[in-house]
Amino acid sequence: MRITVDRERCCGAGMCALTAPEVFDQSEDDGRVLVLDPVPPPEHEAAVRRTAVLCPSGAITLTPPPDLARTSDKVFGPGTA
Secondary structure, three states: OEEEEOOOOOOOOOHHHHHOOOOEEEOOOOOOEEEOOOOOOHHHHHHHHHHHHHOOOOOEEEEOOHHHHHHHHHHHOOOOO
């Protein structure tokens, strides 16, 4: 999976950094999301999917790898790919 974020949309709630600290952090300057690993290893994927659901501003987007593009709704859920 690939992670993209909309920093302009981010409200700095920090759910991402709390849920998946290996993958997300918050900027010391403005508190908004920072992606530490845009292509996280498989062991972090469940936590990353939770962050996309928990993000109050919807700033986190997950994209499946190309080989899973056809089955993205099964893997990521509708509307998250």
